[in-house]
Amino acid sequence: MKHNWLVTTNWLEEHLNDPDVVVVDASWAFPEEGDTGLGTPYEEYLEERIPGAVFFDIDEIADHSSPELLHMVPPAEQFARQVGELGIGSNSRVIVYDSYAPFAAPRVWWMLRYFGHDNVAVLDGGLEKWTMEGKPTEEGEPEKPAPARFEAESRPRLLANIDDVRKALKEGAAQVVDARSPGRYCGTEPEPYKGIGSGHMPGSFNVHYETLLNIDNTLKSPKEIQQIFDAAGVDLNKPVIFSCGSGVTACLPMLAAAELGHAGYPLYDGSWLEWARRNDTDKITISDPAMCGGGQA
Numbered sequence: 001m002k003h004n005w006l007v008t009t010n011w012l013e014e015h016l017n018d019p020d021v022v023v024v025d026a027s028w029a030f031p032e033e034g035d036t037g038l039g040t041p042y043e044e045y046l047e048e049r050i051p052g053a054v055f056f057d058i059d060e061i062a063d064h065s066s067p068e069l070l071h072m073v074p075p076a077e078q079f080a081r082q083v084g085e086l087g088i089g090s091n092s093r094v095i096v097y098d099s100y101a102p103f104a105a106p107r108v109w110w111m112l113r114y115f116g117h118d119n120v121a122v123l124d125g126g127l128e129k130w131t132m133e134g135k136p137t138e139e140g141e142p143e144k145p146a147p148a149r150f151e152a153e154s155r156p157r158l159l160a161n162i163d164d165v166r167k168a169l170k171e172g173a174a175q176v177v178d179a180r181s182p183g184r185y186c187g188t189e190p191e192p193y194k195g196i197g198s199g200h201m202p203g204s205f206n207v208h209y210e211t212l213l214n215i216d217n218t219l220k221s222p223k224e225i226q227q228i229f230d231a232a233g234v235d236l237n238k239p240v241i242f243s244c245g246s247g248v249t250a251c252l253p254m255l256a257a258a259e260l261g262h263a264g265y266p267l268y269d270g271s272w273l274e275w276a277r278r279n280d281t282d283k284i285t286i287s288d289p290a291m292c293g294g295g296q297a
Contacts, residue, residue: 005109005258006124006219012095013135016051022092022145023053025127028104028248030192044099050130051138054086054145056096056108058248068277070193070246072269073159079115080152087145090117097123097130101210101217106251110267114159115152122255125218132216160241160266162274162281169203174239174265176204177232179250180272187285191245196276199285204243207232209252225256236262243268243275 015021027041039047045055061082062071074082088094094112096105105122112120123130131137160168168174178200183189185206187199200206211228212220219225229236236257244250247269254267275281 003118003121003258003263005121005255005263007095007121008124009130009133009135012050012123012130015093018093020091020093022086022088022094023050024056024086024088024094024096024105024108025049025053025099026056026058026096026105026108027099027127028058028107041099046141047139048127048131048137049139049142050097050127051136052142053097054088054142056083056086058104058107058111061111069270069274071248073111073114076115076152076154079111080150083112083152084148084150085145087148088112088150089148090151092117092119092148094120095123096120098126100126100128101213102126102219102252102255103209104248106255107248110158110251110254113263114155114267115150116155117150117152125216129216129218157264158266160268162268162270162278164266165201165241165243165268165275166281168239168241169201174241175234176201176241176243176268177234177250177253178204178206178272179209179242179244179253180206181208181210182206184245184272191272191276193245193273196273197283197285199276199283200272201243201275202282202284205232205234207234207253209244209249212252212256219256219259222260225260229253229257236260240265241268242266243271245271246273247271 025045058071063074096108098105102122109120109122168176184198185200191198242250242254
């Protein structure tokens with residue numbers, strides 16, 4: 001079955017009041033960017049949002065048993081309870097957006113799919129495109145949504161752990177695609193997480209999530225997406241594991257791959273935050289960015 005993983009701003013405006021549609025603001029920022037000038041992502045949500053949107057906090061709807069690993073996917077029971085409190089039910093048509101570029105919205109898209117809910121799409125262009133087009137917004141404290149029943153059943157095939165990644169890198173069982181910037185991947189830029197050095201996993205590929213976006217924050221065309229993966233040396237017809245810094249931005253190239261018909265590949269939830277902390281993992285740092293390129297190293 002083919003899914004429409006993206007919806008346009010015009011589509012959402014036409015369907016905004018459909019009884020089964022739940023609009024979700026998933027805005028998030030790196031730790032050092034928690035205040036973007038306007039406020040935290042939640043404060044910005046209170047300042048301006050798509051009418052009726054609920055706020056999905058990926059740091060709160062998370063597994064808190066491992067404080068060193070941020071916003072790891074929570075147990076099914078916790079996820080079902082927390083998204084149900086947002087008014088998201090098993091029959092909901094969920095549309096997720098970010099304030100700017102699709103940054104954390106694809107993470108929520110992945111989480112819902114991981115827990116068995118495929119009736120979810122990302123708003124192409126996000127809130128910024130919506131407001132640039134003069135579409136309606138609202139502000140202030142939202143009304144508490146009516147709770148809904150969400151039945152969560154995990155799909156293990158959409159989640160990879162550190163052993164899966166080790167096997168992929170050692171045996172070639174899958175291609176590991178790192179969505180971080182070339183500088184973080186090469187080790188020439190710092191990581192946004194305290195105590196974590198930059199660099200990458202030996203044998204991984206670099207597809208920076210920002211390269212997949214147009215200037216208006218919409219996703220590039222299927223042809224352009226294919227060219228980007230090809231240029232990085234990634235064959236989407238072979239198994240892929242997506243990774244990044246902490247399991248958020250990796251979901252954008254995952255979404256892009258899904259748009260090309262490859263929606264079954266997993267996320268390495270621990271990502272570089274877990275890999276870099278371990279003493280039993282190999283890391284590569286390349287001082288010359290020209291040596292690093294955008295492909296495998």
